[in-house]
Amino acid sequence: MIQLNQDLKRGDQSADGRLGEQLVFRGEPGYVAGVDIGGTHLRMLLADLNGDPVARWKISLPSNGKDPKSVCALIREGLQALCRDAGAKISSVLHLTAGAPGITDAYQGVVRSAPNLTGWLDVNLGELLHQALRIDVKIENDTNLAALGEHWRGAARHTDNFVFIAMGTGIGAGIFLRGQLYHGAAWTAGEIGYLRVSGLPNEPLQLAETGQLERAIGGEGIEADWRARLRSAGHSEGELRTLRASQIFDGATEGDIEAHAVLDRVATILADALTTLTLLINPDLVVIGGGVGSHPALCESVDRLLRQTDFPHPKIYRSALDTEAQLYGAISLSLSEVARRSLQD
Amino acid sequence: MIQLNQDLKRGDQSADGRLGEQLVFRGEPGYVAGVDIGGTHLRMLLADLNGDPVARWKISLPSNGKDPKSVCALIREGLQALCRDAGAKISSVLHLTAGAPGITDAYQGVVRSAPNLTGWLDVNLGELLHQALRIDVKIENDTNLAALGEHWRGAARHTDNFVFIAMGTGIGAGIFLRGQLYHGAAWTAGEIGYLRVSGLPNEPLQLAETGQLERAIGGEGIEADWRARLRSAGHSEGELRTLRASQIFDGATEGDIEAHAVLDRVATILADALTTLTLLINPDLVVIGGGVGSHPALCESVDRLLRQTDFPHPKIYRSALDTEAQLYGAISLSLSEVARRSLQD
Numbered sequence: 001m002i003q004l005n006q007d008l009k010r011g012d013q014s015a016d017g018r019l020g021e022q023l024v025f026r027g028e029p030g031y032v033a034g035v036d037i038g039g040t041h042l043r044m045l046l047a048d049l050n051g052d053p054v055a056r057w058k059i060s061l062p063s064n065g066k067d068p069k070s071v072c073a074l075i076r077e078g079l080q081a082l083c084r085d086a087g088a089k090i091s092s093v094l095h096l097t098a099g100a101p102g103i104t105d106a107y108q109g110v111v112r113s114a115p116n117l118t119g120w121l122d123v124n125l126g127e128l129l130h131q132a133l134r135i136d137v138k139i140e141n142d143t144n145l146a147a148l149g150e151h152w153r154g155a156a157r158h159t160d161n162f163v164f165i166a167m168g169t170g171i172g173a174g175i176f177l178r179g180q181l182y183h184g185a186a187w188t189a190g191e192i193g194y195l196r197v198s199g200l201p202n203e204p205l206q207l208a209e210t211g212q213l214e215r216a217i218g219g220e221g222i223e224a225d226w227r228a229r230l231r232s233a234g235h236s237e238g239e240l241r242t243l244r245a246s247q248i249f250d251g252a253t254e255g256d257i258e259a260h261a262v263l264d265r266v267a268t269i270l271a272d273a274l275t276t277l278t279l280l281i282n283p284d285l286v287v288i289g290g291g292v293g294s295h296p297a298l299c300e301s302v303d304r305l306l307r308q309t310d311f312p313h314p315k316i317y318r319s320a321l322d323t324e325a326q327l328y329g330a331i332s333l334s335l336s337e338v339a340r341r342s343l344q345d
Numbered sequence: 346m347i348q349l350n351q352d353l354k355r356g357d358q359s360a361d362g363r364l365g366e367q368l369v370f371r372g373e374p375g376y377v378a379g380v381d382i383g384g385t386h387l388r389m390l391l392a393d394l395n396g397d398p399v400a401r402w403k404i405s406l407p408s409n410g411k412d413p414k415s416v417c418a419l420i421r422e423g424l425q426a427l428c429r430d431a432g433a434k435i436s437s438v439l440h441l442t443a444g445a446p447g448i449t450d451a452y453q454g455v456v457r458s459a460p461n462l463t464g465w466l467d468v469n470l471g472e473l474l475h476q477a478l479r480i481d482v483k484i485e486n487d488t489n490l491a492a493l494g495e496h497w498r499g500a501a502r503h504t505d506n507f508v509f510i511a512m513g514t515g516i517g518a519g520i521f522l523r524g525q526l527y528h529g530a531a532w533t534a535g536e537i538g539y540l541r542v543s544g545l546p547n548e549p550l551q552l553a554e555t556g557q558l559e560r561a562i563g564g565e566g567i568e569a570d571w572r573a574r575l576r577s578a579g580h581s582e583g584e585l586r587t588l589r590a591s592q593i594f595d596g597a598t599e600g601d602i603e604a605h606a607v608l609d610r611v612a613t614i615l616a617d618a619l620t621t622l623t624l625l626i627n628p629d630l631v632v633i634g635g636g637v638g639s640h641p642a643l644c645e646s647v648d649r650l651l652r653q654t655d656f657p658h659p660k661i662y663r664s665a666l667d668t669e670a671q672l673y674g675a676i677s678l679s680l681s682e683v684a685r686r687s688l689q690d
Contacts, residue, residue, distance in 0.1 A: 161530060173625070177522065184627025185506060186657035191624045194656070196617070202543055205620065205656040272541070275550065279536045280518070280625050282529025311539070311550040312531035 031088050032338060034330025035075055035098035036142060036323075039116035039169035042074055045327040046082040046093070051153075051335055055085035068123045072132040079133060093135055094338045097330035099142035100125060101170055103207070105187050109139040112187065115210045116170050138337055142166070142326050143190065144181050146289055146319070147174025149328030154320040155287045162285040163190070163277060163314075164325070167270075167293030171214040175281065193218070195273050213273055217266045219245045219292050225265060229258045249295040267301035274306060278313055289319025376433055377683060379675025380420055380443035381487060381668075384461035384514035387419055390672040391427040391438070396498075396680055400430035413468045417477040424478060438480055439683045442675035444487035445470060446515050448552070450532050454484040457532065460555045461515050481686070483678055487511070487671050488535065489526050491634055491664075492519025494673030499665040500632045507630040508535070508622060508659075509670070512615075512638030516559040520626065538563070540618050558618055562611045564590045564637050570610060574603045594640040612646035619651060623658055634664025 029048065036043040038061070046055040057078045065074070075098065083090050102114025109126020129137045140148075147164035150156040156164070160179035166172050173190035175182040182189055194211030196202070203212065215221050222245040230240050243251070251259030274286060288299050299318045306313040321328050374393065381388040383406070391400040402423045410419070420443065428435050447459025454471020474482045485493075492509035495501040501509070505524035511517050518535035520527040527534055539556030541547070548557065560566050567590040575585050588596070596604030619631060633644050644663045651658040664670050 175625075177527065182522065185629035185659065186627055188623065188657050189625065189627040191627075194624050195621065196543060198541060198543075198547055202617075205654045207655050272547075276540065276621060277625060278533065279539050280520075280534065280622060282531055282534040282536075284530035309550045310552050312533050314530065 028092055029088070030338070031083075031086070031093045032331055032334035033079060033082065033093055033096040034145075034327040034334065035078070035096065036145075036326040036330070037071060037098060037100055037117070038142070039101055042071065042078065043323070043327060044075070044078040044082055045324070045331060046079075046086055046088070047331045047335075049094075049335065049338070051331055053331075054088070055082040057081050057085075066117045067119060068125060068128055071117075072125075072128045075129065076132050090135075095136045095138070095334040095341075096129070096133065097138045097140060097145070097334045097337075098125065098129060099140055099145040099326045099330055101142050101172075103188050103191065104139055104141040104144075106138070106140045106144075106183065109137070111139065113207045115208060121208060136337065136341070138333055140330070140333060141172070141174070141187070141190075143172035143174040144183070145174070145327075145329030145333065146321075146325035147176050147287075147329065148181060148332050149321055149325040149330075150287050150289070150319060151176055152332040153328050154325055155317040156285060159285050161283055162287060163281065163283045164287045164289060164319075165192070165270075165274075165293055166290040166326075167218065167288065167298075168290035169219050170210070171218050171290075173277070175283075177281075192273055192277070195276065197269055198272055213269070217269050217292075222248060222262060222266055222292065226258070226262050229261060233258060245292040246295050249292075249297045253297045263297060263301060267298060267305060270298070271302050271305035274302065274314070274316075275311075278306075278311070282312065283314050285317060286314045287317050287319055289322065289325050291323060294319045294322055373437055374433070375683070376428075376431070376438045377676055377679035378424060378427065378438050378441040379490075379672040379679065380423070380441065381490075381671040381675070382416060382443060382445050382462070383487070384446055387416065387423065388668070388672060389420070389423040389427055390669070390676060391424075391431055391433070392676045392680075394439075394680065394683070396673075396676055398676075399433070400427040402426050402430075411462045412464060413470060413473055416462075417470075417473050420474065421477050435480075440481045440483070440679040441474070441478065442483045442485060442490070442679045442682075443470065443474060444485055444490040444671045444675055446487050446517075448533050448536065449484055449486040449489075451483070451485045451489075451528065454482070456484065458552045460553060466553060481682065483682055485675070485678060486517070486519070486532070486535075488517035488519040489528070490519070490672075490674030490678065491666075491670035492521050492632075492674065493526060493677050494666050494670040494675075495632050495634070495664060496521055497677040498673050499670060500662040501630060504630050506628055507632060508626065508628045509632045509634060509664075510537070510615075510619075510638055511635040511670075512563065512633065512643075513635035514564050515555070516563050516635075518622070520628075522626075537618055537622070540621065542614055543617055558614070562614050562637075567593060567607060567611055567637065571603070571607050574606060578603060590637040591640050594637075594642045598642045608642060608646060612643060612650060615643070616647050616650035619647065619659070619661075620656075623651075623656070627657065628659050630662060631659045632662045632664055634667065634670050636668060639664045639667055 034045045042059050044057040100111040103112040111123045111125050114120040126139045143166040156162045164174040171193040173192045175190045193214035195213040197212050197216045226248050248259045252263035303316040379390045389402040445456040448457040456468045459465035471484045488511040501507045509519040516538040518537045520535045538559035540558040542557050542561045571593050593604045597608040648661040
């Protein structure tokens, strides 16, 4: 991935004593950082110039601390913690890539809309982060980063045409065509969270609101469906178990009838969305990931549903990187940026 | 478009006395031919090596003569008629491209499925046509050819990212990304005729059958909707006017209330499909063409519906080449093949 020049060389400064060489930048160990801004958590990863992780950091996003400035301050705190852990200087972090959960203009570093982070409309996150950190940064859509991560070190290493579906709090798709991320004309390619769900009433699309597919089978939609089914099965409010989507899917595999009905509904709606995707983009492979999407029972159910027609359908793989796909993608993008800039110098 | 080498030179043999030079092949005027195999008609175009048309030919497809061999025989008849008209020798036709109305493996020249030509499943049209004509041929999906035509000499000359929607007997999309046709992993990219229509019952996709969107707003679906509305408005069977879809749209612009209701329904369903397309592919431009799709009233209605949300939407243009878009695309592809082979010799 990295093109070596005189600034960027293979050295033997590997601090952890591994046999492999570590890439160094102007004679010093260099690092890159990745950030995943989720709806509920902030995750960060520090990696050396081979792309190997050296430190991880995670924090819950307080519900009143999701505004852009607070998030930037948390990222600064995280970067300091990562460097402390790895025994690295902040100045040795050559580049940072942050993934945002919404429509993102990767060229300008502007988050156009992120409904799961209330109030994020046209936020120049690239500029804010550069001011807070004083290092080079790049901003991308989080699902696009996850696609990049799966292509680099995950389930899509052997194909240049695939779609990554992220299902967690939100739902989106990262589209990878002919070996590159495909963004579309207005950075909205892959915004499948706004797809219509068969059987639900028509409604106009609204940029600042979450979409119909996301509300139906995103984490909160699944959990609400579960509670509604228990309620209509006669359970009292006091008895209602509050489970996360992945726990409900666990229940389905263990034979719980209500949980199985929830899983069936999610798989049917997701299979419909993948059919639409196949009719338009016809990818070779679909990788399903995210906290909800990477559950084995969901991938199996969707695969089975898609095989029921004679229409060509993509291979369905589970994410190989789970919740770290976006972070790996961020590291991969930062490494490309370091290599590109090093060649330009 | 054409790369000149010693076989392919600019000469002054222009038979029609035009001021421009005509490209010649090994000292002789050369030609390429394009074929559009529609659900009801066969159209052909002969062009010189500048891509300028020199003769046109069209014939109705008899309902009992749509099998592959009969279609190949008709194409042979058409090629002879075109050459007679242009005063050209058959041996001076260097290449022919045929567009098929269905899922087409352009690499192998095989039509996988064409529901509007009953019985066409896995037809090796490339081989059949080569046997019938003894010239080099290429097979493509008809809508992909139309996209290529609009990019070469039509409404999409200035963009390398757009989608062409063909609406006639059938409905399909040709996807053009980063300056190239995009086919997908199993040649089904852009098969929007199979998209679901909101409000209609779910049904499994079947490769050998027409899809739900195509049945709802393809030519026959529009005409059936029109007759049903007249019937429920109290017209007797004898009074029912049989109009073609484009005549119904004409009626709508002239103030006919039933015709306007038909147009509204078609525009609403098409706008929904374009919203899906935008969410996934987010093209810069959508060009709508085909016998039904290129009606100005339809393009205007769809454009108005898409502007009703704050979501990014593509520009909507009408086809500039109308029913000849596919033929121009075929000519463009044949010219590229002639140039490529000439460079390989």
